[in-house]
Amino acid sequence: MAIEQTLSIIKPDAVQRNLEGEILARIHRAGFRIVAIKSLRLTKTEAEGFYAVHRGKGFFEDLTTFMSSGKVIVMVLEADGAILKWRDTMGATNPANAAPGTIRRDLAESIQNNCVHGSDAPETAAFEIGYFFSGHELL
Ligand code: CMP
DSSP states (O other), X not given: OOEEEEEEEEOHHXXXXXXXXXXXXXXXXXXXXXXXXXXXXXXXXXXXXXXXXXTTSTTHHHHHHHHTSSOEEXXXXXXXXXXXXXXXXXXXXXXXXXXXXXXXXXXXXXXXXXXXXXXXXXXXXXXXXXXXXXXXXXX
């Protein structure tokens, strides 16, 4: 497998519940390198831009309100096959369907308040990493 980078977000529900440390520990245990990390609060417009592929879906309004409701931690994670590996570490979008031992199964409250985000493909990862980080932050 090739070394890849993926964009990860610890969402406002997890930050609100002080779960950052637990999630970062799981990231390290899974063998990722954290290439870049920052804490910020998205505006509603920034959340809408990030989730533009979901515009028009029933959950878009609630999702973007939620994602702009408090601080998030955004990270670039690197590993062999990082995109799939991070999705496996997170578990299924809906915590009710997530495998035991995954972040969402163990920690998340609902399909929306699901603690973490991860890119779903190489093109998405490139867009999402560029949304938050400039080249000099990824050295
Ligand atoms: P995420 O992996 O960040 O991608 C889109 C987000 O929309 C998802 O996690 C959830 O937080 C949220 N969401 C809310 N309802 C749904 C749904 N029915 N299907 C997919 N995503 C949903």
